[in-house]
Amino acid sequence: MTAIVAITGIVALYIFMLAAFTGYEVIAKVPVILHTPLMSGSNFVHGIVLVGAMVALGNAQTTLEKVIGAIGVFMAAGNAAGGYVVTERMLEMFKSSGARRKPGGH
Amino acid sequence: MDISALGADGRQWLIQISYLVTAFLFIMGLKRMSSPVTARSGIVWAGAGMLVATLFTFLYPGMGNFEWILPAIILGTALAWISGKRVAMTDMPQMIALYNGFGGGAAAAIAAVELYRGETMTLTMGSLGVIGGLIGAVSFSGSLVAFGKLQGLIKKSWRFGGQQLLNVAILLAALFVGALLASGFTHDVFHVTLFFVLALVFGVTMTLPIGGADMPVVISMYNAFTGLAVAFEGFVMQNAAMIIAGTVVGSAGTLLTQLMARAMNRSLGNVLFSGFGDTGGAVTSGTVSGSMKPIEAADVGVMMAFAQKVIVVPGYGMAVAQAQHKVWELCQLLIDRGVKVRFAIHPVAGRMPGHMNVLLAEAGVPYDLIADLDEINAEFETADVALIIGANDVVNPVARNDKSSPIYGMPILNADKAKNVIVIKRGQGAGFSGIENALFYLDNTRMLYGDGQAAVSQLIQAVKAA
Numbered sequence: 360m361t362a363i364v365a366i367t368g369i370v371a372l373y374i375f376m377l378a379a380f381t382g383y384e385v386i387a388k389v390p391v392i393l394h395t396p397l398m399s400g401s402n403f404v405h406g407i408v409l410v411g412a413m414v415a416l417g418n419a420q421t422t423l424e425k426v427i428g429a430i431g432v433f434m435a436a437g438n439a440a441g442g443y444v445v446t447e448r449m450l451e452m453f454k455s456s457g458a459r460r461k462p463g464g465h
Numbered sequence: 466m467d468i469s470a471l472g473a474d475g476r477q478w479l480i481q482i483s484y485l486v487t488a489f490l491f492i493m494g495l496k497r498m499s500s501p502v503t504a505r506s507g508i509v510w511a512g513a514g515m516l517v518a519t520l521f522t523f524l525y526p527g528m529g530n531f532e533w534i535l536p537a538i539i540l541g542t543a544l545a546w547i548s549g550k551r552v553a554m555t556d557m558p559q560m561i562a563l564y565n566g567f568g569g570g571a572a573a574a575i576a577a578v579e580l581y582r583g584e585t586m587t588l589t590m591g592s593l594g595v596i597g598g599l600i601g602a603v604s605f606s607g608s609l610v611a612f613g614k615l616q617g618l619i620k621k622s623w624r625f626g627g628q629q630l631l632n633v634a635i636l637l638a639a640l641f642v643g644a645l646l647a648s649g650f651t652h653d654v655f656h657v658t659l660f661f662v663l664a665l666v667f668g669v670t671m672t673l674p675i676g677g678a679d680m681p682v683v684i685s686m687y688n689a690f691t692g693l694a695v696a697f698e699g700f701v702m703q704n705a706a707m708i709i710a711g712t713v714v715g716s717a718g719t720l721l722t723q724l725m726a727r728a729m730n731r732s733l734g735n736v737l738f739s740g741f742g743d744t745g746g747a748v749t750s751g752t753v754s755g756s757m758k759p760i761e762a763a764d765v766g767v768m769m770a771f772a773q774k775v776i777v778v779p780g781y782g783m784a785v786a787q788a789q790h791k792v793w794e795l796c797q798l799l800i801d802r803g804v805k806v807r808f809a810i811h812p813v814a815g816r817m818p819g820h821m822n823v824l825l826a827e828a829g830v831p832y833d834l835i836a837d838l839d840e841i842n843a844e845f846e847t848a849d850v851a852l853i854i855g856a857n858d859v860v861n862p863v864a865r866n867d868k869s870s871p872i873y874g875m876p877i878l879n880a881d882k883a884k885n886v887i888v889i890k891r892g893q894g895a896g897f898s899g900i901e902n903a904l905f906y907l908d909n910t911r912m913l914y915g916d917g918q919a920a921v922s923q924l925i926q927a928v929k930a931a
Contacts, residue, residue, distance in 0.1 A: 364481060366703055367589075375696070378709045381492055382716035389499040392810075392826075392835070394721065395819035399561050400498045400508055401717050402688050404491050406515060406564075407710040408571045408695045409538075410484075410522040411702045415578040416537070417528035423654070424578050425530060429537045431574025436541030438568035439519075443512050444549030445560055450498070450505045452826040 399446040406439030473526040483521035484706035490514030491710050495717070501832070518706050541567075554827050555784040558820065559615035562684045565691050566608025572601030572694035577661060579701060583652035590701055591647035597697025599643055599664045604690040606668030611680050611687065614672075623673045629738060632670050639663035671737070679736045681813065681820075682725045686733070689718025725813065760911035762920065765850075765887050766927020772849035774805040776841065778880055779821050780814050782855015782891070786917030789828040792854060795921055796830070798928045808834055809841040809851075809878050811859035842879050851883035853904075855890070855917050861902045872900060886910040889920045 366374065389397055412435040416428030471479065494511030497503040519538075545564065552560045576598025579586075586594065613619035642660040645651050675683055692714030699707025726733045769775055777796065783789060796806045808830060814821045825835060836844075845851060853860055860880040863870040880886055881904050888905060890912060904910055913920050 364703075364705075366700065366705060366708065371700055371708070374705070374708055375712055378696075378712035379716040382495075382713035382718075383720055385492065385495045385499055385713070386717040386720050390501070392819050392822040392832070392837075393499060393501060393504060394724075395557070395823050396504060397495070397498050398685055398688060398718070398721055399557070400495060400511065401692070401714045401721075402561050402565050402568070403508070403515075404495065404511055404710050405568045405688075405692045405695045405714045407487070407491070407518060407706050408568050408575070408691075408698070409515075410518050411575050411695070411698055411704050411707050412571045413519070413522050413534055413538075414525055414528070414702060414704070415575045416530055416534055417525060419530055419533075419578055420582065424581055425533055427574050427577045427581065428530070429533045431571045431578065432534055432537035433541040434567035434574065435571035436538045437545035438564050438571060439515055439545075440542040441545030441549045441560065441564035441567070443508065443515070444546055445552070445557055445564070446498075446508045447512075448549070448554075449557065449823050450508055452823065 396446060396449040399442060399449060403439060403442030403446050406435060406442050409435035409439050411435075476524045476526055480521050480524055481705065483517050484704070487514040487518040487706045488709040490517070492713065495713065553787075554824060555787060556616070557823070558681065558684060558815075559612045562608045562612040562615065562680075562687070565684065565688050566605045566612065569601040569604030569608060569687065569691040569694055572691065572698045573598050573605055573661065573664070574601075575698045575702065576601065577657065580646055580652070580657045580660075581654065585649055586701070588648065591649060593697045594701040595643040595647040595660070597694045597701065598661065599639060600690050600697070601694035602661055602664035603668035603671070604687045604694060606665040607672040607690075608668075608684065608687045610669055610672040611684050615680055619673075622676055628670075628674060632667065635663055635667045635670060639667055675737065681815075682722060682733070682736050685718060685722040685725055689715050689722055692716075692718050755906040755908070757905050757912045758910065760887065760913055762913060762915075762923035763927045763930070765911070765913055766924050767931045768885060768887075769799060769804065769850050769852070769924070770802055770928045770931035772799075772804055774807075774844075774848045775799055775850045775852060776807050776809050776845060776848045776880070776883065778809045778811075778814075778851060778853045778856050778860055778878055779825070780811075780854065780856025780859060781820075782857075782889070782917050784815055784820065784824055784855070786855065788854065788917035788921050789824045789830075791918055791921040791925065793825070793828040793830050795925050795928065796834075798925060802928075806834060807836055807841065807844065809845075809880070810835060810837050811856070811878050812838060812876075814856055814859050838876055838878060845879045845882040848883040849885060851880040851886045853880060853886065853888045853890075854921070857890075857902055858900060860904050861900065862907075863900070863903045867903075870900060880904065881907055881909075884909065887913055889913045889915065889917055891916060 412431035416432050419425045419428045490510050491514045494507045497507030497510060576594050579594055639660060642656055645656060646660060692711045696708050696711030696715055699711055726736055799806050808825060810821045822835060858872055860878050862881045864872045864875040864877045867873055886909055888910060
C-alpha cells in the first residue's frame, strides 16, 4: 500500500491511546436512557470498515480475493446503512418526546 | 476542480484530509448522541462523516474492480436500509446484533484478502492483521448466533461437560495457526482458510451456551469487538479513519458492556462462562412459600383509578406483547383522574439497557415520568399500586435476601414495598432466568393473567368504568 503518511510504531500507539480515551469519555456521561441508541450509533460508526473493504477489494487480484472482498464490502455497507437507519429511527422518537419535555426536567 | 489532474500524492492528501474530517464528524456525532437534546442531530453528523469517507475513498490511486465494488455497496446498502426501516421497534436489539456481525465479518474479510494475497508483512502488521481478523470473525459468527437467539431461530442452549475446555482448545488452535500466518511461516490457502474456520467456529461455540437473558451484554461486547477489529485492520491498511473510529467504538463499547454487566451485579467473565441466564432447569429456592393469588381486571381498574400514586414497572413481556401504546393510554386515563403515575426502569429491563425507554418514547411517554432505579426505589413505599408488566427477575426480592440465589446481590426495583403489587403475566412459569419469583407469592401481590396487550386493554375499560 502506498501511503503518504505512515501510521506506525509510537505514532500508532499515540493515536490508539487518544482515541480510546475519547471513546471512554464520550460514553461515560451518557444517561441510561440513551444507552441503546448510543450502542446502535457506535455500531454505525464502525461501519467505517467499508472504506477499508473498498480498498481491499479495489486492489484484489485473484477471483478468490475479489469474491471475499466483495462479501466484505457488501457486509460493511450493510453495517453502515443498517446502523444508520435503526439509530435514526430510535433517535427520531427521542426528538418527539424531547419537544414535549418541560425545561428543567431530566 | 479537476481531480484527475491531481497526481497520486495529491489524491492521497485529499483522502487523508477527508478522513480527518470524518474522524471529527464521528466524534462530534457520538458526543451529540450522548445527550437527549442533541441526540437526533448526532447521527446526522456521523452519517455525513461516513458519506465523506466513502466518496473520497474512490479516489485511491491504483483502485480497480469498480464493477465489483459498486454492486456490492448498492446491494448491501439497499438490503440493510430496507430491513432497518421495516423492523419493529421491539426487534431492534437483534437487528443491531446482525449489523454489528456484518461489520465484524467485513473486518475479517479485509484480513482474509490481505492474507490470501500473501504479501510479506512486518511481524507487527501481520500480527495486527491476524488478531483483527480473529476478533472480527468471532464477532461475526457470535453476533449471528445472538441474532438467532433473540429472533427465536435458535431456542436451545447447547451445554455439555468439558465445553469450556473445547472452547479453549478451539481458540488455542486458531491462535496457533494465526501465529504461523503472522510470522510469515506460511501463506498457503489451506492455512488461511483453516484459521478463519476455527475463528468462526469459536464464535459459535462461545455464544451458544450463553442464555438469552444475557444477550444484551454479549451484543454490546461484540460491538466493542468489531470496533477493535476495525481498528486493527485500520493499522494494516494504514487508514486513519478506521483506526480512530474503530478504537473509539472499541473503548466506548467496552465501557458500555461493563456498565451493563455491573447493572446485573455480575462480572463479564460470569456472563460468558457460567452458563446462567437461560430458561433451563428451575432453581429451587427455600424462601418461596404461599401461593399466587389471581385477580380480575375490573378490580385492578378500580384499585388504580382511586389510587394516589401508581408506579409502572415494564419488562420484556411488554415489548413482546407490543403493549407500550396501551400502557401509555392507560396511564393517561389515570393522570386525567389525578393519579400520580411514574415509570420505573431497571437498567437491564428488556434486552438492552434503555430498551424500555426507547419503547416508552415510541409510545409518547414524556421523559419526566420515567425514572431509573436509584431515583424510584425510595418511592415504592409511598405507592398504592405497583403495576408489573412483563418484568420478572428485576423485581425479584430474593436478590436482596436469599444468598443461595444466582441473582443474589443484583440491584432490583423494590416493587414489593408498594401497598399493592399487580403482576400482569402470561402464565405461571418462571422468568427468563428460570428463577422462582418470591414477589409473586407475597400477601400484597395479585396476579393478572393474560397477554400484556389484552390485559392492559381490559384495565383501560375497567378504569373508564370506575
